[in-house]
Amino acid sequence: MLDKIVLVVAAAAAIGYIVYRLRNSSCCSTSGGSSCPQLCNACPYSAECIKAETMDKVNAGDRFSILQVKDEDIRCQLMRLGIDVNECLTCDYVLPGGPVIVKRGRQQVAIGRNLAGQIKVEVLSRHGS
Amino acid sequence: MGHETVGTSAMAYAGKKKIVLAGNPNSGKSVVFNALTGLYVDVSNYPGTTLDISSSEIEQGLLIDTPGVYGISSFNDEERIAKDIILDADVVINVVNSLYLERELFLTQQIIDAGIPVIVALNMMDETEKRGIEIDVEGLSKGLGVPVIPTVGVKRIGIDELLERLPEASVGNPTPGLDELLKSVDELLSKRSDIGGSAHPSPTVSRGHKLLFLEDDPAMAERLGVAPTGHREAVYKMRREHVNRVVSQVLRDHSRPTLSEKIGRLTIQPLTGIPILIACLWVVYKVMGSFIAETVVEFTEETVMAGLYEPWMRSLISRFIPSTSVVWDILVGEFGVLTMTPVYVFGLLLPLVLGFYVFISLFEDSGYMPRIAALSDRTFGSIGLNGKAIIPMILGFGCTTMATITTRMLGTQKEKRITTFLLGLAIPCSAQLGVIAAMLSKLGLNYLAIYVLTIIAVFLAVGVLLKAVLPGTSSSLLLDLPPMRIPSLSNVLKKAITRTVHFIKEATPLFAAGSVLIGVMDASGVLDVIQRAAEPVVVSWLRLPRETATAFIMGFIRRDFGAAGLTSIDLTRPQTLVALVTMSLFVPCIASVLVMVKERGRLEAAAMWIGAFTVALVTGGLVTRVLSLASLV
Numbered sequence: 010m011l012d013k014i015v016l017v018v019a020a021a022a023a024i025g026y027i028v029y030r031l032r033n034s035s036c037c038s039t040s041g042g043s044s045c046p047q048l049c050n051a052c053p054y055s056a057e058c059i060k061a062e063t064m065d066k067v068n069a070g071d072r073f074s075i076l077q078v079k080d081e082d083i084r085c086q087l088m089r090l091g092i093d094v095n096e097c098l099t100c101d102y103v104l105p106g107g108p109v110i111v112k113r114g115r116q117q118v119a120i121g122r123n124l125a126g127q128i129k130v131e132v133l134s135r136h137g138s
Numbered sequence: 139m140g141h142e143t144v145g146t147s148a149m150a151y152a153g154k155k156k157i158v159l160a161g162n163p164n165s166g167k168s169v170v171f172n173a174l175t176g177l178y179v180d181v182s183n184y185p186g187t188t189l190d191i192s193s194s195e196i197e198q199g200l201l202i203d204t205p206g207v208y209g210i211s212s213f214n215d216e217e218r219i220a221k222d223i224i225l226d227a228d229v230v231i232n233v234v235n236s237l238y239l240e241r242e243l244f245l246t247q248q249i250i251d252a253g254i255p256v257i258v259a260l261n262m263m264d265e266t267e268k269r270g271i272e273i274d275v276e277g278l279s280k281g282l283g284v285p286v287i288p289t290v291g292v293k294r295i296g297i298d299e300l301l302e303r304l305p306e307a308s309v310g311n312p313t314p315g316l317d318e319l320l321k322s323v324d325e326l327l328s329k330r331s332d333i334g335g336s337a338h339p340s341p342t343v344s345r346g347h348k349l350l351f352l353e354d355d356p357a358m359a360e361r362l363g364v365a366p367t368g369h370r371e372a373v374y375k376m377r378r379e380h381v382n383r384v385v386s387q388v389l390r391d392h393s394r395p396t397l398s399e400k401i402g403r404l405t406i407q408p409l410t411g412i413p414i415l416i417a418c419l420w421v422v423y424k425v426m427g428s429f430i431a432e433t434v435v436e437f438t439e440e441t442v443m444a445g446l447y448e449p450w451m452r453s454l455i456s457r458f459i460p461s462t463s464v465v466w467d468i469l470v471g472e473f474g475v476l477t478m479t480p481v482y483v484f485g486l487l488l489p490l491v492l493g494f495y496v497f498i499s500l501f502e503d504s505g506y507m508p509r510i511a512a513l514s515d516r517t518f519g520s521i522g523l524n525g526k527a528i529i530p531m532i533l534g535f536g537c538t539t540m541a542t543i544t545t546r547m548l549g550t551q552k553e554k555r556i557t558t559f560l561l562g563l564a565i566p567c568s569a570q571l572g573v574i575a576a577m578l579s580k581l582g583l584n585y586l587a588i589y590v591l592t593i594i595a596v597f598l599a600v601g602v603l604l605k606a607v608l609p610g611t612s613s614s615l616l617l618d619l620p621p622m623r624i625p626s627l628s629n630v631l632k633k634a635i636t637r638t639v640h641f642i643k644e645a646t647p648l649f650a651a652g653s654v655l656i657g658v659m660d661a662s663g664v665l666d667v668i669q670r671a672a673e674p675v676v677v678s679w680l681r682l683p684r685e686t687a688t689a690f691i692m693g694f695i696r697r698d699f700g701a702a703g704l705t706s707i708d709l710t711r712p713q714t715l716v717a718l719v720t721m722s723l724f725v726p727c728i729a730s731v732l733v734m735v736k737e738r739g740r741l742e743a744a745a746m747w748i749g750a751f752t753v754a755l756v757t758g759g760l761v762t763r764v765l766s767l768a769s770l771v
Contacts, residue, residue: 104513
């Protein structure tokens with residue numbers, strides 16, 4: 010009997026914890042782009058957000074779209090080069106420890122590792138998949 | 139080629155229609171400019187910058203070139219200048235690289251939004267067709283609301299039609315929704331003039347100025363006396379979406395990766411990129427150090443200048459002034475202003491500087507420079523910079539003074555400080571590099587390796603130290619990588635010649651002044667006093683002959699002047715290496731110091747000067763000791 014009570018309490022605590030994490034996770038309350046899923050790096054339970062990560066994590070050949078760029082100057086400079094939020098891009102090459110080379114059409118842009126780490130992206134497909 | 143400011147050049151053509159050529163970097167703008175103009179071109183230096191603005195009088199008016207930009211804002215010097223010239227235009231010929239429509243049309247649409255009549259030269263159409271990219275030219279013209287002429291600048295295709303149809307240039311279709319936002323600017327400006335907040339009433343403000351104000355351009359906000367509205371991003375987004383819509387309606391892309399794209403990729407992958415970079419630098423070294431510094435300079439310096447010019451000048455002066463007088467010595471003596479200066483400048487430096495600028499222009503025009511920046515981003519990160527800093531560094535190998543001005547392109551104050559100091563300390567200019575390369579090539583590979591490693595070690599050590607010590611942050615790399623292509627030889631030569639002329643103009647007066655100074659010091663015996671006073675440092679610390687002090691005194695004026703001075707001193711191999719290392723790291727030249735003061739202020743410039751002096755002497759002394767230790771082992 011005691012065993013069953015312990016099991017039920019443990020299960021309830023686990024469910025409670027999961028619900029608590031889902032409801033209080035700050036990223037799930039922030040809105041991403043209009044047509045892209047929310048930014049939920051810290052929400053491993055949310056299926057729709059599972060692919061969100063930063064640009065420095067993408068690999069050569071991956072297709073992705075930008076969800077969020079924090080700095081307005083950078084957003085504007087990227088927009089002039091033809092790269093906008095929600096746009097589908099390809100990672101052309103990643104220099105080890107160095108910049109990420111992204112491609113849109115034939116346009117290639119080198120984005121420094123630190124900056125790439127601040128740009129949230131959604132990976133649409135992995136290289137070879 | 140007349141070098142004057144754009145202001146004076148424009149005044150000379152007052153009343154003429156101002157036709158401005160605008161476009162993105164690498165859109166083939168300069169080729170179109172050359173095709174439109176022909177031989178008679180004015181190259182003017184834009185005040186306060188290193189940027190050259192070409193202009194030429196053509197039948198239709200005054201054609202003015204602008205620097206290649208992605209938009210007219212205030213992100214850098216080029217944009218500020220392009221913005222001023224474009225907003226002042228009567229008509230704009232917008233050169234568009236048809237291979238990159240989406241990127242290129244942002245600027246086109248921005249100029250249309252500014253209400254300036256535009257005609258588009260859709261350039262490089264041969265390459266576009268060859269790659270299987272179809273563009274509906276008529277559809278594009280309809281979408282933008284301006285005439286679009288397909289051109290191939292290098293083959294002059296479409297150039298005559300462009301000129302014929304210039305009168306058809308029109309203001310085009312503004313970005314949908316923009317006019318409403320511009321109305322709000324009108325309201326804001328009228329409110330401001332109601333309360334008498336500014337001397338400029340709103341009716342005199344052009345649509346272009348209002349647009350730039352709406353896009354939060356700081357210079358425009360200041361000019362209008364109103365705080366920015368914070369609409370830039372919204373306007374950019376509207377424009378980007380509009381351009382994307384237009385492009386999606388007119389572009390069909392069936393292209394495959396080309397050879398130039400594959401080569402471009404090889405140059406940024408470290409496994410292939412680093413060997414390619416080393417191979418390129420090796421070619422530069424071989425051509426500069428062996429061919430130009432030895433064969434060419436031997437002819438220009440020894441045969442022409444020292445063999446023909448010097449004796450002629452001496453005999454000419456001797457006719458008027460006795461060779462025993464001090465004036466004769468100052469004019470045509472050992473350090474003579476009419477002998478040493480022209481021999482150094484025209485015999486030694488001119489071929490070296492020209493050779494170097496040909497290489498730099500080749501790197502720029504082939505699209506290789508941004509790839510070197512991407513490749514070196516990680517290394518530069520360790521010294522508080524990003525890969526973009528390689529551009530002033532490489533330009534510094536041409537002329538440190540001009541490169542110091544280009545540090546403005548860097549993102550933060552910390553980056554500007556670090557780059558300026560490293561330029562002043564460890565980047566030898568082409569003139570100095572040529573002299574050094576010629577001297578090093580006589581020492582052998584071991585000495586070359588020690589020299590290169592010492593300079594790189596000092597560069598990195600000082601960079602790491604500055605990164606740790608200086609306050610502030612560094613920005614990240616964000617760089618467009620243009621396609622690799624075979625550069626146009628005429629453009630490369632034109633660029634190299636223009637830059638060399640700048641260099642010679644800047645260096646010659648300093649050389650002449652230096653010659654006079656050294657000549658007077660020599661004649662008055664001051665040089666001997668200084669040589670004796672410098673003995674503890676030169677002889678005891680650096681273990682060099684006493685007369686090397688003269689070369690270092692010359693180095694205070696210009697390092698290449700000093701390095702050239704070393705050639706006439708009898709030195710052993712280790713002594714040559716020590717002298718070259720010390721001279722390479724020695725104080726920046728007077729012109730560089732003046733630019734440093736202008737860019738960074740007196741205090742910082744003084745600190746940098748003292749810093750370079752100390753680092754040079756400390757390193758030189760250490761190298762001497764390491765070399766003598768190594769020879770003992």
